[in-house]
Amino acid sequence: MCGIFGCILRRGLAAPLIHKGLKRLEYRGYDSVGVATLDGGVLHIRKDAGKIDEVAERLSFDEMPGAVGVGHTRWATHGAPTMVNAHPHVDCGGVVAVVHNGVIENFQELRRELEEGGHRFVSKTDTEVIPHLIEEELKKGAQPREALLRAVRRLRGSYAIAVLFASDPEHIYCARNESPLIIGLSEDGAYCASDIPAMLPYTRMVAWLRNGEAAILSAGGYEIIRISDGSRVDRPLTEISWSLKMAERQGYPHFMLKEIYEQPQSLRNALRLQKTYLDLLAAFLDRGREIFLVAAGTSYHACLAASYMFSKLARLTTYPVIASEFIERYGSSIGIDSVILAVSQSGETYDTLKAVEYARMRAATILGVTNTVGSTLTRVSRAYIVQQSGPEIGVAATKTFTAQLLVLAQLALRLARMRGKISQDEIDEFQEKLLEIPSIVEEVLNRSASRVEELAEKYKDEKLFLFLGRGISSATALEGRLKLLEITYIPSLAYPAGESKHGPISIVEEDVPCIFLCPRGETRRDIVGSIMEMKARGAKIITLCEEGDEEVKELSDDYIEMPKGIPELLSPIPYVVPLQLLAYHIAVKRGLDPDKPRNLAKSVTVP
Numbered sequence: 001m002c003g004i005f006g007c008i009l010r011r012g013l014a015a016p017l018i019h020k021g022l023k024r025l026e027y028r029g030y031d032s033v034g035v036a037t038l039d040g041g042v043l044h045i046r047k048d049a050g051k052i053d054e055v056a057e058r059l060s061f062d063e064m065p066g067a068v069g070v071g072h073t074r075w076a077t078h079g080a081p082t083m084v085n086a087h088p089h090v091d092c093g094g095v096v097a098v099v100h101n102g103v104i105e106n107f108q109e110l111r112r113e114l115e116e117g118g119h120r121f122v123s124k125t126d127t128e129v130i131p132h133l134i135e136e137e138l139k140k141g142a143q144p145r146e147a148l149l150r151a152v153r154r155l156r157g158s159y160a161i162a163v164l165f166a167s168d169p170e171h172i173y174c175a176r177n178e179s180p181l182i183i184g185l186s187e188d189g190a191y192c193a194s195d196i197p198a199m200l201p202y203t204r205m206v207a208w209l210r211n212g213e214a215a216i217l218s219a220g221g222y223e224i225i226r227i228s229d230g231s232r233v234d235r236p237l238t239e240i241s242w243s244l245k246m247a248e249r250q251g252y253p254h255f256m257l258k259e260i261y262e263q264p265q266s267l268r269n270a271l272r273l274q275k276t277y278l279d280l281l282a283a284f285l286d287r288g289r290e291i292f293l294v295a296a297g298t299s300y301h302a303c304l305a306a307s308y309m310f311s312k313l314a315r316l317t318t319y320p321v322i323a324s325e326f327i328e329r330y331g332s333s334i335g336i337d338s339v340i341l342a343v344s345q346s347g348e349t350y351d352t353l354k355a356v357e358y359a360r361m362r363a364a365t366i367l368g369v370t371n372t373v374g375s376t377l378t379r380v381s382r383a384y385i386v387q388q389s390g391p392e393i394g395v396a397a398t399k400t401f402t403a404q405l406l407v408l409a410q411l412a413l414r415l416a417r418m419r420g421k422i423s424q425d426e427i428d429e430f431q432e433k434l435l436e437i438p439s440i441v442e443e444v445l446n447r448s449a450s451r452v453e454e455l456a457e458k459y460k461d462e463k464l465f466l467f468l469g470r471g472i473s474s475a476t477a478l479e480g481r482l483k484l485l486e487i488t489y490i491p492s493l494a495y496p497a498g499e500s501k502h503g504p505i506s507i508v509e510e511d512v513p514c515i516f517l518c519p520r521g522e523t524r525r526d527i528v529g530s531i532m533e534m535k536a537r538g539a540k541i542i543t544l545c546e547e548g549d550e551e552v553k554e555l556s557d558d559y560i561e562m563p564k565g566i567p568e569l570l571s572p573i574p575y576v577v578p579l580q581l582l583a584y585h586i587a588v589k590r591g592l593d594p595d596k597p598r599n600l601a602k603s604v605t606v607p
């Protein structure tokens with residue numbers, strides 16, 4: 001997730017507005033920043049790694065000449081946060097400048113083709129293929145509009161782009177597929193931005209571009225066209241009534257809720273991983289004598305779930321370990337044959353890095369899954385995957401958890417294929433379901449939101465909750481409980497359901513709410529027995545069960561129905577979503593701020 005802001009004015013300098021616009025998009029990315037302006041047919045570009053204000057001051061953004069320009073604040077996905085990788089990117093002739101938010105899936109093949117055709121690339125980004133593709137079309141004689149359309153038709157993946165042509169200082173060209181882009185108009189000019197907050201100081205009259213659309217902005221107006229055939233789209237502007245605070249959260253009252261609702265998109269991004277990196281990680285995992293999945297907090301829960309995936313799909317035993325316990329527990333056996341797969345959203349968690357450093361010193365192979373390119377974890381890993389969820393502002397991890405799970409599921413499937421442990425049919429079937437996960441989560445959000453809010457109202461004053469699941473759902477239970485605990489402060493327990501009779505059941509008395517995860521699958525039969533045990537002791541039974549599971553529904557005081565046909569191994573992704581919402585709504589109903597839970601920090605970089 002990156003931020004784009006562009007403007008074309010009737011008079012005055014564009015750059016100071018771009019600087020301010022980017023500042024309001026800083027939450028979308030902040031590892032590097034850049035601006036391109038056009039003046040007298042000449043492109044001016046200034047960019048570097050660093051925070052917006054610091055780079056803007058150092059490179060005097062506000063003094064850049066020209067009434068037209070585009071800017072970008074970056075959250076690295078391909079290539080480290082460096083000056084060279086910062087946007088805007090240009091073609092060989094330096095006459096086309098592009099800023100981009102999204103992930104181009106086929107950039108490697110496009111880059112190869114363009115390099116063979118003589119184009120010179122300077123960055124490691126996927127974005128750089130775009131100006132070169134456009135240049136190629138200009139060389140064939142196309143005008144900017146046609147060159148843009150032909151170039152973006154070749155892109156696979158997600159993109160919101162804004163483009164300047166030195167030959168056409170009267171226009172900004174934009175296009176979108178899956179990444180957001182808004183255009184706006186005022187008396188003074190026209191604007192494009194990734195998000196509403198950047199627009200608000202200049203205009204409240206905006207139009208959203210839809211997938212497969214391009215827009216051409218001039219100082220006095222705009223035109224929207226379809227990328228497929230260049231035909232015109234009539235879309236009037238609408239007036240935005242949101243306050244700035246509302247706009248930063250896209251109308252959501254809190255970042256946590258916004259991020260919960262971003263999950264269909266962050267999951268789509270997580271499906272766009274480069275297959276070569278997945279293969280590389282899978283090959284290292286396959287070679288290891290012992291595999292440790294090391295992480296803290298929510299990321300540890302992703303590791304726990306992943307250990308079931310690796311075992312069931314790839315027949316590979318892995319050891320999920322809480323990072324702060326790793327050295328004490330396994331340190332003495334770590335050696336050259338050990339593989340440590342460290343999972344960390346921030347890539348900066350002290351305990352995780354300490355475990356990794358320890359293992360590295362003993363010549364173990366370090367692999368990483370993170371959301372942060374350029375983080376310490378990416379620097380110390382032999383190979384790593386970036387999950388591409390964009391920045392997460394809410395302290396409680398939500399969208400980054402489900403994306404971690406989807407990355408790890410893909411990794412497990414690659415490994416299964418590599419090791420030949422399950423049949424081609426099973427692989428194909430699982431792969432198909434993986435691809436459906438973003439839509440399934442969308443459906444869960446649509447179907448369960450109001451039901452979860454009702455349950456939050458009903459149970460908001462409880463003093464204790466139990467979360468129980470079997471198999472991989474025990475990881476879902478732990479994560480659901482962590483969300484509730486960290487933002488509502490309600491004491492709660494989570495256990496593998498089979499373990500509950502070995503102790504936890506002693507705290508169950510009349511009306512204690514007990515949340516059961518009951519996806520269809522191998523554990524479904526046994527979970528019914530666990531429900532009965534709790535029911536017999538007067539617990540209030542709340543279940544997440546598959547649509548049409550009458551047996552579980554009948555045993556429940558309250559239930560949330562989940563879509564049919566979700567494989568148990570993927571169930572933590574959709575099943576955790578109602579639990580995230582439950583925690584969120586209970587926190588709000590208890591008058592707490594879910595974005596800022598007490599005593600917690602987003603990234604724990606201290607011992």
Ligand code: F6R
Binds near residue numbers: 297347348349352603
């Ligand atoms: C919980 C949460 C924390 C983090 C943990 C690890 O909602 O956010 O438990 O999961 O601090 O952080 P990363 O993944 O950055 O290593």
